[in-house]
Amino acid sequence: MRQLLLGTALTLIASMGQATETLNVFTWDGYVHPDEVAAVNALLKEQGYDVEVKVIDTLAEGPEQMFDVLRSGTVDVSFLTLNYIQMEGLPFENLLQPINTASPRLGNVQALLPELSAIPMGMSDAGPLYLPFGGGSYGIWANDDVVTTHPTSVAELLKPEWKGRVSLTDGQVQPNVALALMAMGEAPFAVQDASGDRAKMAEMQKADGPLQTTLTALYDQVGFFWSAGPEFRDDLAFVASYGPGAAAHLATGGNWSIVNFAEGNTVWLDTINFSKKLEGPKLEAAEIFANYFIGKEVQERIVNGLGMVASSTLVEANPMLDENPEFFAEELFWPPYTKVANNVMNMLSKRASGAGS
Numbered sequence: 001m002r003q004l005l006l007g008t009a010l011t012l013i014a015s016m017g018q019a020t021e022t023l024n025v026f027t028w029d030g031y032v033h034p035d036e037v038a039a040v041n042a043l044l045k046e047q048g049y050d051v052e053v054k055v056i057d058t059l060a061e062g063p064e065q066m067f068d069v070l071r072s073g074t075v076d077v078s079f080l081t082l083n084y085i086q087m088e089g090l091p092f093e094n095l096l097q098p099i100n101t102a103s104p105r106l107g108n109v110q111a112l113l114p115e116l117s118a119i120p121m122g123m124s125d126a127g128p129l130y131l132p133f134g135g136g137s138y139g140i141w142a143n144d145d146v147v148t149t150h151p152t153s154v155a156e157l158l159k160p161e162w163k164g165r166v167s168l169t170d171g172q173v174q175p176n177v178a179l180a181l182m183a184m185g186e187a188p189f190a191v192q193d194a195s196g197d198r199a200k201m202a203e204m205q206k207a208d209g210p211l212q213t214t215l216t217a218l219y220d221q222v223g224f225f226w227s228a229g230p231e232f233r234d235d236l237a238f239v240a241s242y243g244p245g246a247a248a249h250l251a252t253g254g255n256w257s258i259v260n261f262a263e264g265n266t267v268w269l270d271t272i273n274f275s276k277k278l279e280g281p282k283l284e285a286a287e288i289f290a291n292y293f294i295g296k297e298v299q300e301r302i303v304n305g306l307g308m309v310a311s312s313t314l315v316e317a318n319p320m321l322d323e324n325p326e327f328f329a330e331e332l333f334w335p336p337y338t339k340v341a342n343n344v345m346n347m348l349s350k351r352a353s354g355a356g357s
Contacts, residue, residue, distance in 0.1 A: 021051045023285050026069055027079040028060040028270065030244045030306055031133070032293075040292050044285055051285040061171035061227050063090055063342075070095045076278055077286050081334070082269040085122050085129050089339030097276045098127035105287035106131075108294045111314045115328065116269060121336045130271035131290055132311035134302045135328065136243035136320070137265035138175040141256045143237050150259045154183040157238060158217050165237035168218075170225035173349035174337060175240070175266055180215040182263040188332065189266075191345055195338040205344045212348055219352040232256065242268065247307030267327060268334050269311075 025032060037053050044051050060066050060079060067090045070078060085092050101109045101117075109117075109131065116132040123129065140157070142150050146165075151157060157166055157179075168176050178188035187193065191211075194200035204211050223236060232239050232249040238259070239246075249256060258265075272290045274283065292298065296314040303310045309320045309327060321327050337345070 021282055021285075023051050023053045023076045023282060023289065024074055025053060025055045025077045025079075025289070026058065026060060026066070026075040027055060028244070030248060031079055031270070031302075033301075036292070036298060040289050043288055043292065047288070049281055049285050049288075051282055053285070053289055062169075063087055063172065065171070067092060067095075070275070073277070076275050076282065077289060078273045078275070079133060079270050080130070080273050082119060082122050082130060082132075082271050083334040083336045085271075085273070086336040087342070088337065089342055092273075093124060093129055095276055096129045096273050097278065098124050098129060099131060099274060099290075100287075101128065101131075103287050105284060106291050108291050108296075108312065108314070111312050112294060113311055113313060116311050119269070122271065130273050131294055133270050133272050133293060134299070134306070134308040134311055135267060135269040136308045137267045137327075137332075138178070138240060138242055139246075139265040140179075140259045140261070141232075141239050141241050141246050142259050143234070143239070144255045144257055145234070146237050150257075152262055154179055154261050154263055155185075157221060158183065158214075162237055163221050164223040165235070166218075166221040167224045167226060167231055167233070167236050167239040168222050169227070169231070169240055171227045173345050174334070174342070176218070177211075177215060177345045177348060178266050179240070180211060180218050182261070183218065184210060184214050188263075189335055192335050192337050192341045195341045201340060201344060205347060207351065212351060215348050216352040219349075225353075243308055244302075244306040247305060250307075251305075264329075264332055266334060267329070267332050269328070 032055050037055060040053050044053070056074065058069055063081075063084045066078070066080060066084065069075060070092065080092060084090065085096070100106070112132055118128060168179075177191060181188050181190050191204055194204060203209060206212060224233060231241055231245045232254060239256070246256060246258070272293060274286050278286055294312055296312065299310040299312040299315050302308045303315055303318060310318050
């Protein structure tokens with residue numbers, strides 16, 4: 001009898017001590033709001049899941065940083081930029097699992113834009129490694145309090161009067177190299193396009209070559225490199241932004257507007273991804289989380305609050321896509337860079353910033 005009571009007591013203690021499982025989310029600044037986390041946690045509780053969503057403190061910055069965080073094994077759900085997934089040299093796809101888009105917990109998948117739902121660079125043989133969340137462009141914004149006339153070409157950013165008054169990201173060097181290429185009159189992804197041509201790659205990475213010279217000149221114009229934001233400062237004339245940072249700054253009364261260069265702007269798509277280790281109730285909880293974030297309420301917020309392109313047809317309006325149906329043009333869409341292209345761009349960037357030779 002005493003053994004039975006002891007066994008019952010130990011079982012009760014173990015049950016009481018079992019903590020609620022945590023679904024760790026790794027995301028970009030501004031993508032997941034506390035009230036939305038609370039709403040998903042309420043849904044999980046209502047549906048009997050002993051799982052709680054938590055956004056980790058580390059914010060996403062770029063491919064290398066995101067790969068290191070995912071590889072640590074602490075992340076369950078991530079918001080990867082699509083071209084990262086099959087980026088050579090950073091095997092994100094080995095850390096992710098295919099998403100069952102037919103799951104009964106992913107009903108909002110049916111309303112996703114079809115052109116964003118099965119992009120080859122995010123697919124595996126077993127299905128998609130992503131759900132589209134929202135997109136935008138890496139554009140240059142002008143401080144209209146100090147810039148009277150917008151430049152028409154990226155090359156105009158190199159004018160002497162803008163020295164020290166330009167801001168670029170240091171989280172990702174690839175879009176900065178794309179800007180330098182456009183300033184030269186080249187295609188924004190010319191380094192990637194030359195990946196299989198040794199002679200072209202050798203020419204592009206020359207320390208005294210035109211690309212290095214242009215990128216160094218561009219970096220010499222920079223007064224502030226930003227990582228996870230906020231990127232806008234009133235002492236700057238031009239700031240590179242992915243869009244959400246600009247929308248947040250405008251909401252506080254900032255007088256900035258995007259520069260419409262003749263060369264156009266490169267574009268990106270951010271996605272929702274599931275860790276390979278997710279299974280059982282935690283995987284189901286991840287599906288419920290993702291379904292909420294591709295639903296109407298959140299998708300409306302990223303359009304109206306973050307200035308992004310929604311991935312869902314549930315939104316009332318999708319201004320950037322409505323105005324330009326070719327927004328996600330193939331030639332402007334960030335590609336999954338090869339390892340050699342990434343290495344060359346990182347080397348060029350280090351040289352330009354004075355951190356390499």
